[in-house]
Amino acid sequence: MNAKLLLFLAAILSIVSAWLPWVSFMGINLNGFQGEMHGNPGLFFVILGALIGIMAFIGKKWSMIVAILLSLCVAGLGFKYYNDAHAEGMSAVGYGLYVMIAGGVIGVIGGIMGMMAKKDAPMA
Numbered sequence: 380m381n382a383k384l385l386l387f388l389a390a391i392l393s394i395v396s397a398w399l400p401w402v403s404f405m406g407i408n409l410n411g412f413q414g415e416m417h418g419n420p421g422l423f424f425v426i427l428g429a430l431i432g433i434m435a436f437i438g439k440k441w442s443m444i445v446a447i448l449l450s451l452c453v454a455g456l457g458f459k460y461y462n463d464a465h466a467e468g469m470s471a472v473g474y475g476l477y478v479m480i481a482g483g484v485i486g487v488i489g490g491i492m493g494m495m496a497k498k499d500a501p502m503a
Contacts, residue, residue: 380413381492382435382443382489382492382496383417383435383436383438383489383493384489385485385486385488385489385492386394386431386432386434386435386446386484386486386489386490386493387432387435388429388482388485389431389446389450389453389482389485389486389489390428390435390486391415391427391428391429391432391482392428392478392479392481392483392485393424393425393427393431393453393479393482393483393484393486393497394424394425394428395478396424396427396442396457396475396476396478396479397410397411397412397420397421397424397428397475398410398411398421398475399463399473399474400463400474400475401460401472401473401475401476401479402460402464402470402471402472402473402476403470403471403472403473403474404470404471406455406472409473410468410473410475411423411424411475413422413500420460422481423499424453427449427452427453428453428482429452430445431446431450431460431486432450432451433448434446434490435489436474438493438494439492440469440494442492443459443490443493443494445489446486446489446490446493447486447487447490447494449486449489450482450485450489450490451483451484451487452483453479453480453482453483453484454479454480454482454484454486454487455483456479457467457476457479457480457482457483458480460476460479461476462479465478477496
């Protein structure tokens with residue numbers, strides 16, 4: 380699979396995860412735009428996803444490094460929210476967090492693949 384394609388997939392998953400349920404409590408689902416922070420986490424993941432997509436479009440080595448760092452943020456925050464949901468005890472983890480974590484992991488893999496890709500040697 381192409382590194383840019385994986386990064387675009389990671390960007391889409393990160394953006395879409397903001398609207399998917401993160402936590403379910405007593406039959407009520409909450410996504411990134413609901414809850415205590417009034418939409419800031421969801422907007423943050425939309426911005427992160429957009430930046431990952433832009434880095435994939437640029438396709439340079441430095442942009443792959445930035446994409447890896449952004450993807451690590453997505454995956455790390457996904458794991459943090461997953462642990463927070465389990466710490467509540469009575470709440471269930473929504474599938475949006477799984478999509479978020481998958482997007483972050485796919486972004487890291489795509490960024491590493493993009494860094495390791497060999498550039499074609501110029502024809503003499």
